[in-house]
Amino acid sequence: KASVMDGDKFDNDLPTESPETSKAKSELEKLQEDRKTLPIYPYRDDLLKAVEDFQVLVIVGETGSGKTTQIPQYLHEAGYTKHGKVGCTQPRRVAAMSVAARVSQEMGVKLGHEVGYSIRFEDCTSEKTVLKYMTDGMLLRELLGEPDLASYSVIMVDEAHERTVSTDILFGLVKDIARFRKDIKLLISSATLDAEKFSDFFDSAPIFKIPGRRYPVEIHYTKAPEADYLDAAIVTVLQIHVSQSPGDILVFLTGQEEIETAEEILKHRIKGFGTKIAELIICPIYANLPTELQAKIFEPTPEAARKVVLATNIAETSLTIDGIKYVIDPGFCKMKSYNPRTGMESLLVTPISKASANQRAGRSGRTGPGKCFRLYTAYNYYTELDDNTPPEIQRTNLASVVLSLKSLGIHDLINFDFMDPPPAEALLKALELLFALSALNKLGELTKVGRRMAEFPLDPMLSKMIVASDKYKCSDEVISISAMLSVGNSIFYRPKDKQVHADNARMNFHTGNVGDHIALMKVYNSWRETNYSTQWCYENYIQVRSMKRARDVRDQLEGLLERVEIELTSNLNDLEAIKKAITSGFFPHSARLQKNGSYRTVKHPQTVYIHPSSGLAQVLPRWVVYHELVLTTKEYMRQVTELKPDWLVEIAPHYYQMKDVEDPGSKKMPKGQEDKRVK
Numbered sequence: 001k002a003s004v005m006d007g008d009k010f011d012n013d014l015p016t017e018s019p020e021t022s023k024a025k026s027e028l029e030k031l032q033e034d035r036k037t038l039p040i041y042p043y044r045d046d047l048l049k050a051v052e053d054f055q056v057l058v059i060v061g062e063t064g065s066g067k068t069t070q071i072p073q074y075l076h077e078a079g080y081t082k083h084g085k086v087g088c089t090q091p092r093r094v095a096a097m098s099v100a101a102r103v104s105q106e107m108g109v110k111l112g113h114e115v116g117y118s119i120r121f122e123d124c125t126s127e128k129t130v131l132k133y134m135t136d137g138m139l140l141r142e143l144l145g146e147p148d149l150a151s152y153s154v155i156m157v158d159e160a161h162e163r164t165v166s167t168d169i170l171f172g173l174v175k176d177i178a179r180f181r182k183d184i185k186l187l188i189s190s191a192t193l194d195a196e197k198f199s200d201f202f203d204s205a206p207i208f209k210i211p212g213r214r215y216p217v218e219i220h221y222t223k224a225p226e227a228d229y230l231d232a233a234i235v236t237v238l239q240i241h242v243s244q245s246p247g248d249i250l251v252f253l254t255g256q257e258e259i260e261t262a263e264e265i266l267k268h269r270i271k272g273f274g275t276k277i278a279e280l281i282i283c284p285i286y287a288n289l290p291t292e293l294q295a296k297i298f299e300p301t302p303e304a305a306r307k308v309v310l311a312t313n314i315a316e317t318s319l320t321i322d323g324i325k326y327v328i329d330p331g332f333c334k335m336k337s338y339n340p341r342t343g344m345e346s347l348l349v350t351p352i353s354k355a356s357a358n359q360r361a362g363r364s365g366r367t368g369p370g371k372c373f374r375l376y377t378a379y380n381y382y383t384e385l386d387d388n389t390p391p392e393i394q395r396t397n398l399a400s401v402v403l404s405l406k407s408l409g410i411h412d413l414i415n416f417d418f419m420d421p422p423p424a425e426a427l428l429k430a431l432e433l434l435f436a437l438s439a440l441n442k443l444g445e446l447t448k449v450g451r452r453m454a455e456f457p458l459d460p461m462l463s464k465m466i467v468a469s470d471k472y473k474c475s476d477e478v479i480s481i482s483a484m485l486s487v488g489n490s491i492f493y494r495p496k497d498k499q500v501h502a503d504n505a506r507m508n509f510h511t512g513n514v515g516d517h518i519a520l521m522k523v524y525n526s527w528r529e530t531n532y533s534t535q536w537c538y539e540n541y542i543q544v545r546s547m548k549r550a551r552d553v554r555d556q557l558e559g560l561l562e563r564v565e566i567e568l569t570s571n572l573n574d575l576e577a578i579k580k581a582i583t584s585g586f587f588p589h590s591a592r593l594q595k596n597g598s599y600r601t602v603k604h605p606q607t608v609y610i611h612p613s614s615g616l617a618q619v620l621p622r623w624v625v626y627h628e629l630v631l632t633t634k635e636y637m638r639q640v641t642e643l644k645p646d647w648l649v650e651i652a653p654h655y656y657q658m659k660d661v662e663d664p665g666s667k668k669m670p671k672g673q674e675d676k677r678v679k
């Protein structure tokens, strides 16, 4: 919302020539000049000609050449928006927002008017919107309501090389749409050179190459492997800052927590330097960074100062920050991995691929010669890094995608037009899970429950929990819990110097060992009772920003409840009912306590632990359901609630039998049989 305000100064509708407007005008002129300096600009007319001549076009150009910000504008200028919107998909929400903000500035319009963006739980568009940036997942959802994308004249599937699941599914769907809608144009744009693959998939579509401008990049490796890459990265930042010529630094880290830690340590060490050295401006950027802080990374660095951007993979190809001269690449990213046998998904810190390493290095040579410091050895690079990252579709839980495809009426998943098919086992696992959740019947057809679930832009287990709350008359509580879970792990604020206070405040919500889900609900309800007071958040070590986001998400979920005809009912005093609703969605995530304090997951036995941040970490109930697994030093369950084992059989009789929930000691199996079961 803050960025909507930012657009104000570019509003063209102002009738009079106030000083404000003339300033805006000159800024606008400057932006127009800048547009002409981008590598794509000389190819504008050729590109438009190619779009006119071909229905499907693959576009390749290095990051920063202007694909994302310019092509939709060129199409607009050429009249493609007269009879429909230009939709441009991005794999990352921050990219969609930030690029839309930039393009609205360049066009001198308010963000959300002619240029808008749409990401999950946030729609910043209006009837006026003709250039729409959105996440690939959102376009997939739009297809549910508009299967032929009738309101679009052009779809640009951008950042195609990222190969997210949603992008891969879109490939198959838009290819099909293009067959019967001859008036729609498809652009597939990518930052890497494996464009032939895209071209082949789209029936040999022509490839339009935008020659990049790239300056030489000096690559430095470490002599020996680094034991602690975060510390090595920080030391490298400081070394560059004190010894190298002016130019900004870009550091690739794996996630928000790591970035925040790095920021804190850097600030602390800089203080130690006193005023002897130049100012170092630290800019974090990651997916959940609040909108108002995102713009900061693009602000030009004042002379005599240096900027260091601490970024996730998002800065690899999705966002281009001008002025970067030094790149620090520890060689890791967070990657989803999925075990189709057990159905377990986790986010793991994983070595990047050679392709990623080269993209990262390239970020330093955009505006002049650059340097890239790889915090790993040359031997490491040549012998241990894979060439490419496998597409996400081959390493993720497909339940959500399968539910979407089923709602689109696509039943034959095995023969869906995949660019790279997912493992058959993973498809099967997704079908099994959706069947267990009663979203599909035995024939694999969508059920009424499944249709309702598909309305929610959430993971199927969360959607099921909401749909089930109808039965337990606690939809009010359950959508609050869902909203809080969707916000991620940034509700509780735990500053280093006030950890004890923060932990005490947090434990207040856990009185009675109610479990993490109910605790989240209590946080939400308490905040609501104070009429959404910021002061209350401060007093309770709660992040007000996260709460506001949860409120937005909750509002939308409330709207969707109405759509699927679930009444908003509160059943606050019956915690068991709420826990049963949670179990109705999350019963596949149940685990039983072992003698040594660890847990075993019930269906596909695996050893897991309660995350130390859980309110139940010291309580260790015999049976729990968990929201998700995270692998750090151990496999941890995050967001845990106690359950009664009978519930599993009551709620999911098709999934659990008595033998699954009985005490293993009570009925010993003869040795031979046990062996058979293992097999």
Ligand code: ADP
Pocket (backbone or CB within 6 Å): 038, 061, 062, 063, 064, 065, 066, 067, 068, 069, 070, 098, 099, 101, 102, 298, 317, 318, 319, 320, 321, 322
């Ligand atoms: P590509 O999609 O080919 O990687 P982009 O269109 O994203 O290239 O970027 C073109 C230029 O626009 C770059 O110089 C980049 O720095 C600038 N740019 C993009 N987004 C923003 C933003 N939010 N603020 C300022 N500049 C931006």
Ligand code: MG
Pocket (backbone or CB within 6 Å): 064, 067, 068, 069, 158, 159, 317, 318
């Ligand atoms: Mg781009």
